[in-house]
Each structure stands twice: as C-alpha cells, then as structure tokens.
C-alpha cells in the first residue's frame with residue numbers, strides 16, 4: 001500500500017509462545033517441526049499435570065470473562081494491527097475485535113450452564129455421561145478476520161479444559177501475537193496456550209501429524225482441508241473443518257428490493273469480499289432482474305475503496321500480492337465468460353497496493369468458473385432465473401455448501417426453498433447475522449462437522465458413558 005498508516009508499538013519480530021514464555025525459532029532445516037514439538041510438549045504437560053483441565057467450569061469461565069474484558073479494552077489497538085496486517089477496513093476490523101470478545105463471553109456462559117445426560121433403567125442401572133476435555137487441541141486458522149476466527153476456536157477449546165497449540169495464518173500473524181499477553185493477564189496458567197508461527201506445509205503439517213495432538217480444528221481452503229484429512233488419518237484425530245464457499249443469494253420478485261440490495265451488496269463486499277460466507281452468486285428472478293442489476297451496479301460503483309485506516313473506507317486492500325494476483329486473475333477470466341457491469345480493475349488514484357474495484361459480472365452462466373469457484377475477493381456473479389425449481393438447481397449447482405440467503409415475502413416459499421438448499425446455514429431476508437447458539441459449518445466441500453453452541457463443546461470433549469448397576473447383573477456363566 002502507498003502511504004500506509006503504521007500502528008504504534010508493533011513488535012520488532014514475531015516469536016513463538018511456549019510454556020508461558022516468548023521463544024525464538026530453533027535453528028536448522030526442520031526448525032518448524034521442532035518448534036511444534038516444543039509447543040505440543042508444553043501443552044501436553046499442562047494438560048496432564050496442570051490445573052486447567054481440572055478446574056471447575058465456573059473458575060474457567062471467570063478467566064474467559066477476564067479475557068473478554070481485556071480484548072474489549074484493547075479493541076482499538078487490535079483493530080489497528082489487524083487492519084495494518086490484513087488490509088481490512090478499520091471500522092470492520094473493530095467490529096471483528098468485539099466479536100472476538102463476545103466469543104469468550106458466550107463460551108464462558110455455556111460451560112457454566114452445561115448439563116449432561118443421565119439415564120435410568122428402573123431397578124437396574126443408572127447411567128450418566130462423564131464429560132472430559134479431549135486433550136491437546138491443534139488450532140489452524142486462516143488470514144481472513146484472523147483474530148476473530150482464532151477466538152472462535154480458542155474460546156470453546158479453553159472453556160472445555162483443553163490445552164492448545166495455535167498455528168495462525170502466515171499472511172497475518174500480527175494480531176495473534178497479542179494473545180499471550182491477554183491470556184497471561186487473564187490468569188491462564190502457563191502451558192495452556194501455546195503459539196507457533198510458521199508456514200502451513202511445515203508447522204501446520206507437523207501439528208496435524210503429531211501423535212500427542214488429539215484433535216485439529218481447521219478453517220481454511222477446501223483443498224487444504226482434504227490434505228489435512230488424509231494427513232491426520234494415521235494418528236486418528238478428531239477433525240472439525242470449516243472450509244470454502246460460493247454461497248448463493250436468491251432474490252425472488254416479491255422480495256423487499258431495497259433491503260435485498262443493501263444486504264447483497266454488503267454480503268459480498270464487506271471484509272473486502274474475503275469472507276467464507278460471502279453471497280458471491282446472486283440469483284435474481286427474471287421480472288426484477290433488469291431493475292436489480294441497474295440498482296446493484298450503481299451501488300457497487302459508488303463503494304468507497306481506499307486506505308484501510310480511513311474510517312470512511314468500505315473496501316480496503318486485499319491481504320497479500322499473491323491473493324491479489326488470484327483475484328485479478330479471476331476477474332480476467334470473468335471478462336471472457338460473462339458481461340462485466342462494474343469494476344474489473346484497479347480503482348483510480350490507487351496506483352499501488354492490493355486494491356481492486358468492486359466488480360460485478362452479470363448474465364453469468366452456471367458453467368462459468370466465476371460462478372463455480374471461490375474467488376474470495378470483491379467480485380460477484382449475477383444470474384437470472386425463471387422458476388423456483390431453476391433457482392434451486394442453480395443454487396445447488398456448485399461443489400460448495402456453506403451459506404445461502406433467500407429473499408422473498410412469501411413465508412411458505414422462504415421455508416420450503418431454504419430447507420432444500422444444500423447449505424449448512426441459511427438466512428431468510430438477511431445477510432449473515434450470527435446467533436452463536438446455532439450450528440456453524442458447511443456441507444459438501446464446505447466442511448466437515450458443525451461447531452456453534454454446545455456442538456463446539458462436544459467437539460473439544462470426550463463424553464464417557466458411565467454405567468452403574470443397581471442390582472445383581474445377569475451373567476452367563478462361561479466355563480462354570
């Protein structure tokens with residue numbers, strides 16, 4: 001970026017955080033693997049010998065609430081670092097910092113309210129569930145909204161009593177370097193939280209293959225998820241995978257058009273379009289298609305692209321030149337596949353930096369790559385449809401199934417249509433507004449397993465079945 005605002009107090013170099021201390025990388029060709037070994041050993045020791053897994057839920061909840069307080073009190077610094085590191089607009093980075101605090105509060109409440117099942121077999125047995133933290137959790141996170149996504153894994157893992165090794169994305173390690181201080185101040189015992197910086201194929205891979213790591217919670221690309229799935233097989237780890245998306249927003253002719261336009265514009269251009277649940281394919285019913293496109297394009301052309309640090313900025317700079325090349329590459333492909341109606345290049349006046357104009361393609365055929373593949377930038381494909389059946393076919397005609405958005409004023413259609421979409425999460429007449437209690441995750445190539453609410457606690461715990469006999473048990477007398 002040109003004339004980029006540089007936040008104060010940036011660390012001069014990034015270190016790992018292991019067993020309660022900041023440490024440098026070990027030297028040598030296999031340093032990432034050795035660093036992961038150190039971090040896992042520290043987490044293992046804290047799990048086997050330390051107080052954290054043995055504390056009352058109420059005590060852990062107090063620590064989690066303190067973490068939330070500290071995150072909130074530092075939200076501006078956090079947002080500055082995040083915006084500097086990722087190119088996210090500062091106002092949106094601030095929103096993400098607050099969501100991170102909320103994740104800790106939410107799981108603090110949940111762990112205290114947690115109840116487990118008990119079953120009675122009258123006169124014979126009482127059986128109950130003994131919930132235990134699973135062990136050492138390996139957390140591997142992507143570069144979009146990094147701090148918030150890290151919190152989405154750290155909060156339930158810690159609430160459950162696991163100890164953790166976090167491997168943040170190599171594009172955006174800065175905000176993660178704030179966790180050690182936050183956890184220490186909140187009273188997380190040494191060794192419970194460990195941080196290893198490094199590239200995915202080395203540090204991430206070593207974590208996935210480590211014998212002493214019981215589970216991997218991964219958020220990232222579907223292709224990486226597939227690789228991790230295979231690499232985790234020999235050590236039989238529990239896996240939670242939150243992967244890519246190409247989510248449809250379906251706008252019927254009876255929709256509240258003003259609201260649908262506000263929402264579908266925000267749904268794909270917020271967070272620079274680097275958003276897993278972006279509504280990046282908009283399907284519009286033919287009678288309103290021309291009007292929708294005209295108004296949508298007008299709005300897209302008006303979006304303020306600029307310096308991420310400027311509070312007026314709506315779309316900032318993409319995270320990295322590599323990703324910039326990917327997104328602009330897709331825009332060039334799009335120009336050969338469909339009609340370009342807005343954007344399509346670099347915004348005027350922003351001659352350097354990873355800036356892309358909000359780009360709208362219309363009349364996009366479902367066979368187009370820009371319809372099928374995740375671009376993960378400020379690029380949207382708009383396609384008309386003539387019937388509910390056609391809309392459903394188009395909505396489901398991709399390998400992904402993360403989110404979907406349906407716009408209609410017909411309540412019956414909204415439910416029936418929404419329920420038939422292959423998507424882990426559907427919003428009716430809304431963009432992505434999360435309720436932390438609901439399942440979060442995708443189907444098809446968008447993920448494996450659902451977190452959210454008690455599902456997250458279930459993922460980070462083992463549920464041991466305890467059986468107690470209340471009367472002599474009938475036992476066949478073998479060898480008697």
Ligand code: NAD
Nearest residue numbers: 141142143168169200204205220221224242243244245276
């Ligand atoms: P990525 O898959 O390239 O990397 C994600 C993380 O995995 C990084 O920390 C990386 O270092 C690590 N990694 C890479 N290769 C690895 C390997 N072989 N073994 C272990 N770890 C490895 O993804 P990204 O480009 O950072 O993130 C963008 C992607 O994440 C998009 O596809 C987006 O849709 C997805 N995403 C999904 C959700 C969701 O909840 N479903 C949320 C946010 C982002």
